[in-house]
Structure formats: C-alpha cells, structure tokens
Amino acid sequence: MKPEIMDRVLLRGGIVIDPQKQTARRADVLVANGKIDAVGTNLERRTPSDVEVVDCRGKHIASGFADMHCHLREPGREDEETVASGTAAALAGGFTRVCPMPNTDPAIDTEAQIRFQIRRAAEAGFARVHPIGCCTKGRQGKELAEIGSMVEAGAVGFSDDGSPVADAQVMRRVLEYCKAFDVPVISHCEVRELVEGVANEGRVSTRLGLKAGPDVAESAQAARDVLLAEFTQARLHIAHVSARATVDVIRWAKARGVQVTAETCPHYFTLTEDALAGFDTNCKVNPPLRSEEDRRAVIAGLADGTIDVIATDHAPHLKGEKDAEFDAAPAGIIGFETAFSLGYEKLVMGEVLSLVDYIARLTVVPRRILNLPAAAITAGSEAELVVLDLKAEWTFESERVRSLSRNSPFLGWTMHGRISAALLADRLFRF
Numbered sequence: 001m002k003p004e005i006m007d008r009v010l011l012r013g014g015i016v017i018d019p020q021k022q023t024a025r026r027a028d029v030l031v032a033n034g035k036i037d038a039v040g041t042n043l044e045r046r047t048p049s050d051v052e053v054v055d056c057r058g059k060h061i062a063s064g065f066a067d068m069h070c071h072l073r074e075p076g077r078e079d080e081e082t083v084a085s086g087t088a089a090a091l092a093g094g095f096t097r098v099c100p101m102p103n104t105d106p107a108i109d110t111e112a113q114i115r116f117q118i119r120r121a122a123e124a125g126f127a128r129v130h131p132i133g134c135c136t137k138g139r140q141g142k143e144l145a146e147i148g149s150m151v152e153a154g155a156v157g158f159s160d161d162g163s164p165v166a167d168a169q170v171m172r173r174v175l176e177y178c179k180a181f182d183v184p185v186i187s188h189c190e191v192r193e194l195v196e197g198v199a200n201e202g203r204v205s206t207r208l209g210l211k212a213g214p215d216v217a218e219s220a221q222a223a224r225d226v227l228l229a230e231f232t233q234a235r236l237h238i239a240h241v242s243a244r245a246t247v248d249v250i251r252w253a254k255a256r257g258v259q260v261t262a263e264t265c266p267h268y269f270t271l272t273e274d275a276l277a278g279f280d281t282n283c284k285v286n287p288p289l290r291s292e293e294d295r296r297a298v299i300a301g302l303a304d305g306t307i308d309v310i311a312t313d314h315a316p317h318l319k320g321e322k323d324a325e326f327d328a329a330p331a332g333i334i335g336f337e338t339a340f341s342l343g344y345e346k347l348v349m350g351e352v353l354s355l356v357d358y359i360a361r362l363t364v365v366p367r368r369i370l371n372l373p374a375a376a377i378t379a380g381s382e383a384e385l386v387v388l389d390l391k392a393e394w395t396f397e398s399e400r401v402r403s404l405s406r407n408s409p410f411l412g413w414t415m416h417g418r419i420s421a422a423l424l425a426d427r428l429f430r431f
C-alpha cells in the first residue's frame with residue numbers, strides 16, 4: 001500500500017462533514033504541503049495548475065477516524081499482525097489513529113515499549129498509533145504498572161484488556177493513579193469466576209452444547225467499576241459493551257454524574273448468538289455475541305448517547321488457530337476494514353444516528369476521551385482526511401483483506417459505503 005506524495009491536493013466537490021459544528025456542506029478542500037490551506041467553494045479557479053485534483057463529487061469528506069480499541073500483535077505474534085500491517089488495514093478502513101491494547105507478548109507495560117510501538121507506526125507511515133498501556137505489571141492484576149512514565153512516552157489510556165482487573169483494591173489504585181494524569185482507565189468487564197466459556201449463556205449455548213458465560217459477568221463488573229469511578233472521581237471507559245444490563249448500568253451512572261464513557265463494536269450491533277449455529281469460530285468473540293434483546297439495547301444505547309464510541313476491537317488470529325473446536329479456538333475477529341460500512345448500514349441507513357452523529361462517534365468523541373488533537377477540517381490544520389463513497393456497494397473478500405489475518409464473520413458480505421481515499425499530510429492513498 002504505497003501513497004502518492006503530493007505537494008498540493010484539491011479534494012473537489014465533496015460534502016464536508018463537520019461533527020463539531022454539526023454540519024455537512026458541499027466544499028472543496030485544498031491541501032498544500034501537508035496542511036489544509038483552504039476550505040470553500042470553487043477553489044479550483046484560485047489554484048495553480050500543478051495541483052492534483054481528486055474528484056469527490058457525490059462523495060463525503062471527513063476527518064480520519066480514531067479507533068480506541070484494537071490489537072496489533074507486535075511484539076510477539078508478528079505472524080498474526082504487525083504494527084505496519086495493522087495500521088495499513090486501519091487506514092484502508094478510514095482509521096488514521098489507532099490505540100492498540102497492551103496484551104502483546106511481552107505486554108506493553110514500560111515506557112520503552114510505548115515508544116517502540118509509536119516509532120514502528122511512524123516508520124510504516126499509515127495510521128498513527130497511540131498505545132494503551134497496562135494498568136498492572138504484566139497484566140497480572142497485582143502491582144501497578146509505571147503509569148506516569150508511560151503517559152510521558154505517549155500512552156493515552158490504561159487497560160489490562162483481555163483480562164479484567166479482578167481485585168477491587170487494585171482497580172481503585174489504578175483509577176486514582178490515572179486520575180492524576182487525566183487519562184481514562186479502560187475496563188474489560190468480565191467477572192471470570194462466572195465464565196466457563198466464550199459463548200453467551202442461554203438458549204443457544206444450551207442447544208449447541210457450548211461452554212458459556214452469562215451477561216451478568218460483564219454487567220456486574222461494569223457496576224463495580226462505575227461505582228469505583230464515582231468514589232475516586234476518576235475517568236472510566238467501558239470497553240466493548242455487549243449486554244443490555246451493561247447499557248443500563250452505564251445509563252444509570254451517567255445520570256448520577258459519574259465520569260464514564262463507553263464503546264461498542266460493530267459485531268455487537270450487527271450479529272447475535274444465533275450466528276454460532278454453524279460453530280463458526282469466526283463468530284467467537286469476547287465478550288460473546290448475545291441475544292437479539294441485547295443487540296437492540298446496544299443500538300438504543302448508541303442512539304441515546306449512553307454508548308459514546310464505536311471501536312473495532314480488531315483482534316487478528318491465524319486461520320490455523322481459529323480452525324479449532326469452538327471451545328478451544330481463540331476469541332476475536334478483525335475489524336478495521338469492515339467497521340465503517342457495518343456501522344453505516346446498521347446505524348445510518350437504519351436511521352439510528354444521523355450521518356454527522358455517526359461520524360462524530362468515530363472521530364471527535366474518541367479523540368476527546370483520549371485527549372488526542374481535535375479533528376478539524378479548517379485552514380491551518382494538518383491534513384488528516386478520508387473520502388467516503390456512501391453509494392458504493394462492495395463485497396468483503398478474503399483476497400482484499402490488508403490485515404495479515406482473515407478471521408472475520410463478515411467475509412463474503414456485501415456492504416454499503418466504503419473509504420475511497422485517505423490523505424495524511426502530503427501522502428495520498430487511493431483505495
């Protein structure tokens with residue numbers, strides 16, 4: 001995936017989406033030397049002839065998306081994903097900034113490792129990386145990690161994702177520590193004692209004979225953590241909300257004034273546990289796909305703002321490992337290249353969110369939570385733009401996947417809306 005290096009680019013005739021002003025209006029965007037030079041109508045007339053024109057008529061222009069939650073497998077499992085391959089896949093999905101979780105091998109719990117991931121991404125030149133550091137050393141849930149020095153190195157949030165912080169006293173300390181640095185604690189909510197396997201406990205798991213865990217394994221920890229966040233006055237972010245009761249807990253906490261935010265992922269508002277009927281291990285995710293009632297509650301949570309953000313939880317695994325029995329296969333699916341389209345279909349075409357609000361959940365909201373620079377399409381800002389073709393229909397085929405892994409339940413699906421180009425400073429990518 002090679003960019004064209006361009007001194008001047010004119011994105012001509014697109015509809016510019018600005019979630020901050022809540023507007024979508026037709027305009028040209030002129031980029032010169034990596035920066036937005038002007039936004040307005042008929043810029044072509046005022047532009048020198050050496051400008052590269054990208055025809056955006058019938059298309060939309062938005063700030064690059066920020067993914068708060070993904071897994072790049074470097075260091076440790078570079079066969080599944082590297083920082084370079086993952087950030088290329090992310091960019092092709094419209095994500096210009098991604099936040100990898102620290103459950104690599106070894107886990108990211110030092111300043112040097114944070115710097116390593118950021119450097120790797122800069123060398124690759126695709127999406128930028130803002131790492132999430134471990135809350136506790138080695139993700140062991142016992143001793144606090146070096147949170148302060150990791151913040152200094154560029155970590156933007158802290159989580160032991162993949163594992164919960166089981167000990168409430170440790171979680172309290174993590175919240176207090178992160179509060180001092182104004183960074184959120186991202187909670188993977190799972191009471192492990194309640195979980196026997198990664199399927200939703202209920203009608204489907206019983207019928208299929210799968211080891212399961214109940215929704216209360218998620219919602220009970222979410223309840224504990226929002227209460228701890230209230231007590232410590234710290235910022236808490238709930239990862240991958242999948243259950244109706246979790247949505248209710250977060251809604252209740254927000255009404256009390258707790259500083260809690262939340263994300264869900266496209267699979268939780270697109271699929272249900274019924275997808276497990278064929279024992280397809282590409283439907284095995286943690287938390288598990290749940291009931292239709294849960295799926296609807298997640299959508300209602302997005303609609304009323306209880307759930308703030310759409311993240312991918314992009315989790316690459318090789319086919320060899322996913323080709324195991326359901327109970328034994330690793331959990332997780334890739335998500336960078338399908339997230340935008342799935343959300344566009346279910347939420348915008350499904351009339352849950354306006355297009356502008358949907359784009360906000362991918363751009364300004366995650367940036368605000370993580371203290372990243374605001375996404376602005378205004379003169380003087382660095383170009384970090386995506387061109388969206390909402391009329392396009394395309395099929396997610398294995399051969400076109402840019403991730404090193406192919407574990408997706410959406411292979412073969414035809415979807416609406418795709419990313420047709422991305423512009424990062426002076427680097428133009430066409431997809």
Ligand SMILES: [Zn+2]
Binds near residue numbers: 162239240287
């Ligand atoms: Zn998780």
Ligand SMILES: [Zn+2]
Binds near residue numbers: 071101162313315
């Ligand atoms: Zn995750």
